Amino acid sequence: MLIRLGAACGCVLLVLPLVLSISEELQELVDMLHNTCVGETGTSEEAIENAKKGDFADDEKFKCYLMCIMVQMACIDEDGIVDVEATIAVIPEEFQDLAAPIIRKCDTQKGSTPCESAWLTHKCYYNENPDGETMKICVLFVLCVGFPASMCSLEEWRAMGAPIHKTCVAESGVDEVLIEKANSEKVLEDDEKLKCYILCLMKQSGWMVDDKTIDVETVVMVLPDEMKEKATPVVRACGTKVGANPCETAWLTHKCYAENGPNAYVLI
CATH class of the missing domain: 1.10.238.20 (Pheromone/general odorant binding protein domain)
Known part of the structure; x- marks a missing residue:
C-alpha cells in the first residue's frame, strides 16, 4: 500500500517546535510506514539513527529501507528512479525553498540496484550542503518520518526548526x-x-x-x-x-x- 503522506495529509509529516506538529492519525501512518519498512528490510534502528548524523551504512538492508520509505511515499519507482517533483511535494511547505534545489540537483543518483540508487540519492541530499548544516534537514526529515516525533533529538529538532526561525525573525523583526x-x-x-x-x-x-x-x-x-x-x-x-x-x-x-x-x- 502506498502512503502518500504529503499529499494526503497536507504536506506535514513531522516535527519539527521543531517545529512541525502532526495529528495522532498521521502519527499512526508514520509509525506504520516505519514498521512496514523495517519489517520488509530487516534494517537496524542503529543504522537509521547513524544516518541522521551523516553515517550512511554501506549495508543492503539499510539501502532497501530507504528505498522502501520512498516507494511508500510514492517518491521513487521500482527501478529506483526518483520522482523529483513528488519528493518535493511531500516536504512540508516551510522547508521546500531550502530542500527543492538540493532534490532537483541530486535527481537520481544511479547505483547498481534500485536500493543502491535510493541510498546514493539520500547521501547526495545530505552532502549537498552549500548553505551550512541546516541544509541537512532534507535527510533528517525523511529519516525522522519513521519515528515518533519525540525520537528525533534536540539537536535535530533545532536543525529542522531553522527555516521557521528564519521566517519568524523576518516577519516579527525581533532582535x-x-x-x-x-x-x-x-x-x-x-x-x-x-x-x-x-x-x-x-x-x-x-x-x-x-x-x-x-x-x-x-x-x-x-x-x-x-x-x-x-x-x-x-x-x-x-x-x-x-x-x-x-x-x-x-x-x-x-x-x-x-x-x-x-x-x-x-x-x-
Missing part, C-alpha cells in the same frame, strides 16, 4: 539577542517583537488554535524525548495564558514554560 537571552537566562523580555516572534513560531508549528488557545497535547507530542519527562507537566499546567492580544498570549504562555520548567525550556 536575535532577545532569543539568545531567553535560552541562556530563561528571561523573556516584555518586547512586542519578541512576543510576535513567539506567536509566529506557535502558528507555524500548529500549536495555536485561532490565535487564542494553545493546543497542549500537540505541543507535548512534538517534544524531543530528552525533554518530554520534565516539560510535559509544565506544558499541561501552563495551558493557555491569555493576554491582551494573540502575541501576548503566546509570550505569557512561554514565560510560564520558562519560569516553571527552565531546565527543559528552549526557544528556537
Whole structure:
C-alpha cells in the first residue's frame, strides 16, 4: 500500500517546535510506514539513527529501507528512479525553498540496484550542503518520518526548526539577542517583537488554535524525548495564558514554560 503522506495529509509529516506538529492519525501512518519498512528490510534502528548524523551504512538492508520509505511515499519507482517533483511535494511547505534545489540537483543518483540508487540519492541530499548544516534537514526529515516525533533529538529538532526561525525573525523583526537571552537566562523580555516572534513560531508549528488557545497535547507530542519527562507537566499546567492580544498570549504562555520548567525550556 502506498502512503502518500504529503499529499494526503497536507504536506506535514513531522516535527519539527521543531517545529512541525502532526495529528495522532498521521502519527499512526508514520509509525506504520516505519514498521512496514523495517519489517520488509530487516534494517537496524542503529543504522537509521547513524544516518541522521551523516553515517550512511554501506549495508543492503539499510539501502532497501530507504528505498522502501520512498516507494511508500510514492517518491521513487521500482527501478529506483526518483520522482523529483513528488519528493518535493511531500516536504512540508516551510522547508521546500531550502530542500527543492538540493532534490532537483541530486535527481537520481544511479547505483547498481534500485536500493543502491535510493541510498546514493539520500547521501547526495545530505552532502549537498552549500548553505551550512541546516541544509541537512532534507535527510533528517525523511529519516525522522519513521519515528515518533519525540525520537528525533534536540539537536535535530533545532536543525529542522531553522527555516521557521528564519521566517519568524523576518516577519516579527525581533532582535536575535532577545532569543539568545531567553535560552541562556530563561528571561523573556516584555518586547512586542519578541512576543510576535513567539506567536509566529506557535502558528507555524500548529500549536495555536485561532490565535487564542494553545493546543497542549500537540505541543507535548512534538517534544524531543530528552525533554518530554520534565516539560510535559509544565506544558499541561501552563495551558493557555491569555493576554491582551494573540502575541501576548503566546509570550505569557512561554514565560510560564520558562519560569516553571527552565531546565527543559528552549526557544528556537
